[in-house]
Amino acid sequence: MLRASGRRLGAAVAPAVALVAGMLSSLVCCSLLGPSDPVASVLSPYFGTKTRYEDVNPRLVLDPEVTCTPVQLVALIRHGTRYPTAKQIRKLRQLHGLLQARGRGSAGGRDLGAALADWPLGYADWMDGQLVEKGRQDMRQLALRLASLFPALFSRENYGRLRLLTSSKHRCVDSGAAFLQGLWQHYHPGLPPPDVADMECGPPRINDKLMRFFDHCEKFLTEVERNATALYHVEAFKTGPEMQNILKKVAATLQVPVNDLNADLIQVAFFTCSFDLAIKGVKSPWCDVFDIDDARVLEYLNDLKQYWKRGHGYTINSRSSCTLFQDIFQHLDKAVEQKQRSQPISSPVILQFGHAETLLPLLSLMGYFKDKEPLTAYNYKEQMHRKFRSGHIVPYASNLIFVLYHCENAKTPKEQFQVQMLLNEKVLPLAHSQETVSLYEDLKNYYKDILQGCQNSEECELPKVNSTSDEL
Numbered sequence: 001m002l003r004a005s006g007r008r009l010g011a012a013v014a015p016a017v018a019l020v021a022g023m024l025s026s027l028v029c030c031s032l033l034g035p036s037d038p039v040a041s042v043l044s045p046y047f048g049t050k051t052r053y054e055d056v057n058p059r060l061v062l063d064p065e066v067t068c069t070p071v072q073l074v075a076l077i078r079h080g081t082r083y084p085t086a087k088q089i090r091k092l093r094q095l096h097g098l099l100q101a102r103g104r105g106s107a108g109g110r111d112l113g114a115a116l117a118d119w120p121l122g123y124a125d126w127m128d129g130q131l132v133e134k135g136r137q138d139m140r141q142l143a144l145r146l147a148s149l150f151p152a153l154f155s156r157e158n159y160g161r162l163r164l165l166t167s168s169k170h171r172c173v174d175s176g177a178a179f180l181q182g183l184w185q186h187y188h189p190g191l192p193p194p195d196v197a198d199m200e201c202g203p204p205r206i207n208d209k210l211m212r213f214f215d216h217c218e219k220f221l222t223e224v225e226r227n228a229t230a231l232y233h234v235e236a237f238k239t240g241p242e243m244q245n246i247l248k249k250v251a252a253t254l255q256v257p258v259n260d261l262n263a264d265l266i267q268v269a270f271f272t273c274s275f276d277l278a279i280k281g282v283k284s285p286w287c288d289v290f291d292i293d294d295a296r297v298l299e300y301l302n303d304l305k306q307y308w309k310r311g312h313g314y315t316i317n318s319r320s321s322c323t324l325f326q327d328i329f330q331h332l333d334k335a336v337e338q339k340q341r342s343q344p345i346s347s348p349v350i351l352q353f354g355h356a357e358t359l360l361p362l363l364s365l366m367g368y369f370k371d372k373e374p375l376t377a378y379n380y381k382e383q384m385h386r387k388f389r390s391g392h393i394v395p396y397a398s399n400l401i402f403v404l405y406h407c408e409n410a411k412t413p414k415e416q417f418q419v420q421m422l423l424n425e426k427v428l429p430l431a432h433s434q435e436t437v438s439l440y441e442d443l444k445n446y447y448k449d450i451l452q453g454c455q456n457s458e459e460c461e462l463p464k465v466n467s468t469s470d471e472l
Helices: 015-024 086-101 112-118 133-149 156-161 170-187 218-225 232-238 241-254 263-280 285-289 292-309 315-319 322-340 356-365 440-446 448-453
Strands: 028-031 059-062 069-078 163-166 349-354 399-406 417-423
Touching (some): 086 263, 218 315, 232 241, 232 292, 241 263, 241 285, 241 292, 263 285, 263 292, 322 356, 322 417, 417 440, 440 448
Parallel strands (some): 069 349
Antiparallel strands (some): 399 417
């Protein structure tokens, strides 16, 4: 990463020290969320994968100084804020209808159920997970920040060499387009951006085999996605004491029969608070249904699902992402080779737009956010300080960034190329060393098993069933 002037620091400063000090001692900070954000809810830290990006990273580092020159950036980016899915909207409509069908409540006092019955639903089936304007803003602002943080890589000269990939889902395609609009704003302040198809770098290319690798892994689909027992701990927690306490409390608060409610309806009510906050920027009455203790329990319910379906719960969850991990290192390898031959880097910036379901398996594969004990339906209290909190890892617009540096005055050839990783624009310590920077060769050696021994065709192949039997 460069200073604003584009000059590098002197070689007297050790590259590793400079990389660390540069990121941690920023010259400029950009605050997206002030300490007294009037819209923020006390429940905001517990919304899981429905969390706003600014609730995870309220202060973002800009413009640090380091010794070495960045030569390539590979970013994996989750789409921006989106509408609820059609499935979630149907559940919300069911709950809303339940509230409208009940009586007006007891005489006197505040009737939250009546307030919610009168509160406009605001979501229709056609919205079905589409990117909202706030999501486009997420992407445009991310583009502006990254362009300011890495001015040499996002230079006007490199614009035509940007490489963008995306999932086929509209929210990802639209996120990529909004990111390009943000870059246009960076290059041409005040000028309206042209259609993405007319931009020099062209629109993002769809590649579901990389961005939705889980859809192409038969072992994952059979053993996890379509397996009714794979999410046992999720279903067990729904009927456990923590969720049942919330169920009874919400039934009393909304003055509806407890038998008319279930854990799914409680969860959709909680997520509606998050959607209204993220999409509309309002603290809706749905937020008043829950307190912080409820939010912690509901966050754990969501984390259980993410853990067992996308995280460390089953090995295939993470191993299914091998192809994506290897693809990232193929880009880095190519940049190293081109730099060694004194050739221009053909793809200085590679941007890939996917999902929470893209990022979580990859981070799990790399060894991050793994707790000593698995998350289960029965250890909620023991997991209060767990590492695996999906809302802190993959909120809307979350991003995992690999930055390859070249250090011309390195003492040895091995020290010429170094890597730093950022998660949500904050330095991510290396899993093998807990340092904030690694020699590229050391990083490759640490992940040697994945880079050389993880073949998607083998990992995702179902075990063959021997249909023959030996005669006695």
